[in-house]
C-alpha cells in the first residue's frame with residue numbers, strides 16, 4: 319500500500335478480510351468523494367456522478383456541497399444518493415474582467431469549490447466535478463496524497479481541477495482564500511488559482527500526477543486519437559469539460575441515443591460517454607425525481623416535470639425524427655449483471671468511425687458510415703444500464719432546463735450585495751458596461 323500509515327488502509331485494501339461479501343464492502347467513514355452543485359441543473363450532474371460511484375460500490379462516503387440557490391426538493395433527492403449534503407455560501411472570484419477574458423463568466427462560482435477544504439470531519443477526500451462520471455471503482459485514489467490531480471489536456475504543466483485528492487484543513491482553506499485575494503486566478507476560476515497555489519505540482523512529486531485515465535476530458539480524445547485508441551480502454555473517469563454539458567443534450571429514451579443540437583458533431587466515443595451519462599440519468603435519477611414529485615401530463619404531448627428549480631421535459635417525438643438519428647450509442651443491451659471493474663480485455667477502441675451531421679429542416683440527422691461492430695462499445699461501463707422504466711414506454715425525448723424565475727427586485731439587490739451576480743444574464747459585463755456608459759456620458 320502507498321499509505322501504510324492509514325488505519326483505514328486495511329479496510330481499503332484488505333476488503334476481503336474485513337467483509338467476505340464484495341457487494342457490502344467495509345465502509346471507510348473518514349474519507350469521502352466530494353462534489354459541488356450551485357443550482358438545480360448542476361445537481362443533475364452531481365446525482366449522476368453520485369449514482370455512478372454507488373454503482374461501482376465505493377467504500378467511501380459521498381458528500382455534496384450546495385449553495386442556498388439549490389431548492390429544498392432537490393436537496394431531498396440529493397440526500398437519497400449522497401451521505402452528506404452541506405450548504406455553503408457561494409464564493410465568487412468577483413473578477414469580472416478576467417472572467418470575461420475567459421469567455422466563461424459563469425465559472426466564477428467554481429471558487430465555491432474551495433469550501434471543500436472545510437470538510438474537516440474527513441481526513442482525506444477526492445473532489446470530483448459534477449460533470450464527471452466514474453466508469454469503475456476508483457477508491458484507489460485515496461492511496462494518493464494532497465495534492466494529486468491529472469494533467470489538463472489544454473496545458474499539461476497545469477493540472478485539471480475536475481478531479482483531485484486533498485486533505486480538508488481550515489489552515490489550507492484560509493491560505494487559499496488569502497492567496498485568492500492577493501493573486502486572483504489567472505483563468506478567473508478555481509483551476510487557475512489552485513495551479514498557482516500548488517505550483518510545484520508539475521515538478522515536485524510524480525506520485526501526485528494522476529494518470530490521465532482518472533480525468534479523461536471527453537473532448538481531448540480528438541487531439542490525440544491514437545493515444546485514445548491505445549489507452550482509452552482503461553478510462554476510469556470521464557470529464558465532460560467545456561461549455562456543453564451532458565444535460566444540455568436531448569436524449570431519446572427509446573433508442574437510448576443522444577440527440578445533437580447541431581453545434582456539436584461528436585465522435586463515436588464521445589457520444590458513447592454522453593449516452594452512458596444519460597443512461598444512468600434515465601435509469602436511476604429520473605425515477606428518483608418522480609418519487610419526489612409526480613409528473614403531470616399537459617394537453618400537448620409533453621410532460622413537464624417542474625421540480626423546484628429545474629424543468630425536465632419529456633416529449634413525444636415524431637418516430638421518423640427519432641429513427642433518423644442513426645447514432646449507435648449503446649451496444650445491444652447486455653444481459654449480464656452490472657460490471658464492477660474495468661477489464662481491459664473487454665474493450666477495444668479500434669477504428670474511429672466518423673459521423674456526419676447534415677441539416678434537414680430544423681432537426682439534425684446523423685448518417686452513419688457503418689454500423690459499428692460490437693468492439694466499439696464493449697467497455698463494460700457502456701453496458702451499465704437497467705430496464706427502461708414506465709416513463710419510457712410513453713415518451714421519447716428528455717431534456718433538462720433551468721426553470722425561469724420571476725426576478726424579484728429585493729432578491730436581485732441582495733444578490734448584488736452578497737456578490738452573487740447573474741454573470742450570463744442581465745449582470746453580464748457588457749450589460750454592466752452599457753449601464754455605466756449611460757451614467758458616464
Ligand SMILES: O=c1ccn([C@@H]2O[C@H](COP(=O)(O)OP(=O)(O)O[C@H]3O[C@H](CO)[C@@H](O)[C@H](O)[C@H]3O)[C@@H](O)[C@H]2O)c(=O)[nH]1
Pocket residue numbers: 353354355356357360424425427428431446447448449450478479480481505506507508509510558559560561
Ligand atoms: O454554475 C456552476 C458552475 C460550476 N459548478 C461546479 O463547479 C464545477 C466546475 O465547473 P465546470 O462547468 O465543470 O467547469 P469545466 O468545464 O470543467 O472547466 C474547467 O475550469 C473550471 C474553472 O477553473 C474548473 O473548475 C474545472 O475543474 C475545469 O475542468 C462543476 O462541475 C460543478 O461541480 C456549479 O456547481 N455551478
Ligand SMILES: [Mn+2]
Pocket residue numbers: 447448449450480557558559560
Ligand atoms: Mn468540469
